[in-house]
Amino acid sequence: MIEDQYLIKQLKQKDLKALDKVYLTYKEEFFLFAKGFSISEEDIEDVYQETVISFYENIQKGKLNQLTSSLKTYLFAIGKFKIYKQAKKNKVSYEDELVIHADEEIQTFEIALSNERQKVLKKAFNSLGKKCKKVLELFFYEGLTLDEIQNYLKYSSKDVLKSQKSRCLKHLKELVEKRYE
Amino acid sequence: MNKEELIAHYFNGQISKEGFLQLKTLLEEDNAFKKDFYAQLEVQQTIGQEKNAPLKERFNQLNQKSIPKTKWYLYAAAITILIVIGSFFYNSQPDYQDLYANNFEAYPNVIAPTVRGPEAPKESKVALAFQYYDNENYAKAAELFKTLYKETGEDYAFFYQSVSLMAVGKTSKAITTLEQHNWNEPKDYQTITQWYVGLGYLKLENKEKAKLHLKNVKVSGKPLAKQAKEILQKIE
Numbered sequence: 001m002i003e004d005q006y007l008i009k010q011l012k013q014k015d016l017k018a019l020d021k022v023y024l025t026y027k028e029e030f031f032l033f034a035k036g037f038s039i040s041e042e043d044i045e046d047v048y049q050e051t052v053i054s055f056y057e058n059i060q061k062g063k064l065n066q067l068t069s070s071l072k073t074y075l076f077a078i079g080k081f082k083i084y085k086q087a088k089k090n091k092v093s094y095e096d097e098l099v100i101h102a103d104e105e106i107q108t109f110e111i112a113l114s115n116e117r118q119k120v121l122k123k124a125f126n127s128l129g130k131k132c133k134k135v136l137e138l139f140f141y142e143g144l145t146l147d148e149i150q151n152y153l154k155y156s157s158k159d160v161l162k163s164q165k166s167r168c169l170k171h172l173k174e175l176v177e178k179r180y181e
Numbered sequence: 182m183n184k185e186e187l188i189a190h191y192f193n194g195q196i197s198k199e200g201f202l203q204l205k206t207l208l209e210e211d212n213a214f215k216k217d218f219y220a221q222l223e224v225q226q227t228i229g230q231e232k233n234a235p236l237k238e239r240f241n242q243l244n245q246k247s248i249p250k251t252k253w254y255l256y257a258a259a260i261t262i263l264i265v266i267g268s269f270f271y272n273s274q275p276d277y278q279d280l281y282a283n284n285f286e287a288y289p290n291v292i293a294p295t296v297r298g299p300e301a302p303k304e305s306k307v308a309l310a311f312q313y314y315d316n317e318n319y320a321k322a323a324e325l326f327k328t329l330y331k332e333t334g335e336d337y338a339f340f341y342q343s344v345s346l347m348a349v350g351k352t353s354k355a356i357t358t359l360e361q362h363n364w365n366e367p368k369d370y371q372t373i374t375q376w377y378v379g380l381g382y383l384k385l386e387n388k389e390k391a392k393l394h395l396k397n398v399k400v401s402g403k404p405l406a407k408q409a410k411e412i413l414q415k416i417e
Contacts (some may be wrong), residue, residue, distance in 0.1 A: 016239065023240055045402035049240050053233050061194030098219045100208055107201045109191070109208075111222050115369075121227040140225040141232055143193040173220060 004071040011059045023052050026072060030079055039086050047086050051079040054108075061143040063107070077106050085112055124175035132168035139165060184214060192225065234368060244400040260417050275416050281384040284412060287348045288373065290315055292337050306332075314341060319348040336362075340370055347381060356381040372401040376409065388416055 010018035027048060034044045055075050058064055064074065081103040088101075089112035101110050113121070125133065134153065138144045146158055146165075155161040182190075187204050190196040196204070208215045293311040310325035326342035329335070339362055347355035359378050364370045379394030391412075398409035 019236075020239070020243055023243060042402040042404065042406075045244075049237050050233075052240070053229075053236055056236075057229075058194065063194040098215060100215065100219060100222065102205050102208075104198075104201065104205075107196060107198070109204075109218075109222060111219060111226065113223065113226060117223075118227065118230065119369075121223055122231060125224070125227055125231070136224060137228055137232075140192055140221070141228045145193050146189060169220070169224065172224065 007071060008059055008064060011056060014060075019052065019056055022055070022071070022075070023049075026075060030076070033076065033079070034083055037083050037087050039083060043086055047082045048079065051075065051082050054078050054082075057143075058106075074106070077103075078108070081106060081108060081110070085110055088112065120176055120179045124172055124179065127175060128168065128172060131164070132171065135161070135165050136168055136172075188218065188221065192221075241397070241400060245396060256414065256417070260414065277383050277386045277388075277416070280412055280415060281380060284408060285347070285380050285384075287314070287317075287319070288341070288344050288377075290341075292341070310338075310341070314345060317348075319345040323349065323351075336364075336370060340374065343374075344377060347377060352381045352384045356385075372398055372403045372405065375401070376405050379409070379412075383412070383416070392416065 007018050007022065011022075030048050030051070031044055034047065035041075039047070052075070055078055058078075069077075081101070085101045088099075099111065101112070102108070125136075128136075135149065138149045138152065139146075144152065146161055149155070150158050150161045153161070155164070182200060182203070184207065187196070187200055187207070190200055191204060204218075208218060290311050293307050306325060306329055310322055310329055313319070313322035313325060323342050323345035326338045326345060330338035330342060339358070343355045343358045346352075346358065356378055359374050359381075362374075364374045375394045375397040379391050379398060382388075382391035382394065395409040395413050399406050399413060
């Protein structure tokens with residue numbers, strides 16, 4: 001546990017060597033664990049990489065300041081959630097209504113995106129204006145609060161920022177829909 | 182706490198246990214809210230995918246470095262023994278041309294399936310290029326893909342142009358084209374281009390370069406990994 005705390009401290013400082021260590025240490029065990037589910041070996045590598053990345057992101061966002069279980073338990077909790085999601089993705093067709101997977105233990109919501117959809121979203125996102133991209137990145141990826149974003153990007157008020165954000169989301173939505181027409 | 186605050190707390194990672202459950206209940210009960218939240222998750226995951234590509238690349242490289250530790254010695258030992266035994270019988274290098282011929286296959290047309298019959302769509306350049314491609318007229322196909330790329334900038338055009346070049350035996354040219362293009366984005370082509378570049382070098386009997394690229398395919402976890410592994414075993 002003490003070593004875990006140390007690793008987490010390093011990860012918080014974006015020490016990628018520490019992340020390599022986490023990745024390599026649990027890889028084999030994760031593969032053994034994942035093989036018990038109906039997902040292909042190729043997918044396991046993907047899922048594992050995404051697991052380690054989510055773990056890293058959560059640390060950056062300060063979700064893990066006080067570790068109540070071991071690092072490994074937490075990592076595998078994330079992994080288990082992603083494996084379930086993947087296993088279901090293989091079974092269910094995308095056309096089924098919106099499914100949001102939820103996990104209370106790691107307090108995460110995720111959706112299974114098809115490659116096709118992901119491509120469209122990516123293209124649409126990349127064709128947004130610079131400002132929109134920045135706002136959305138800070139909010140959704142960096143996990144900054146609206147106050148922090150307002151400060152950082154020097155918005156005159158929180159309301160101005162809020163309406164900017166919803167305009168950006170709306171614009172993105174329109175771009176995505178246009179590609180499906 | 183209102184809906185908006187709940188969402189904000191969720192995305193900055195500071196949501197409480199109660200808040201999370203509240204959000205979950207809302208998602209079950211309020212369909213409009215769910216739709217909205219779903220769209221936001223899409224945005225989050227899309228940005229994440231984009232931002233995390235370098236980390237994935239980093240992990241793939243780690244895999245390359247770490248695999249040799251456990252398995253390399255075993256393979257190396259086994260292969261050494263085979264080579265020693267083999268060299269008693271005949272003294273020769275692996276046949277690169279054979280390996281190439283057995284493994285090279287023009288990448289299937291996954292972009293514009295050729296439609297036959299009376300309902301064939303109006304002939305666009307894309308359709309025409311793929312028609313040549315599907316009919317194994319690769320020289321013509323390469324030309325058309327080239328113009329297509331110039332006009333549209335689409336990655337697939339560039340990719341199919343290179344594969345067509347390779348299929349007509351213009352190996353060096355195909356390699357140069359593939360290598361000069363940045364395939365990191367989108368990721369769809371990353372492994373498959375490594376595969377073709379690796380095969381190209383195999384044909385040119387440049388063992389080291391072939392190994393380098395095929396190893397990337399081997400650790401990719403993609404369907405071609407097994408084939409790459411087999412080639413590597415034969416040329417090591």
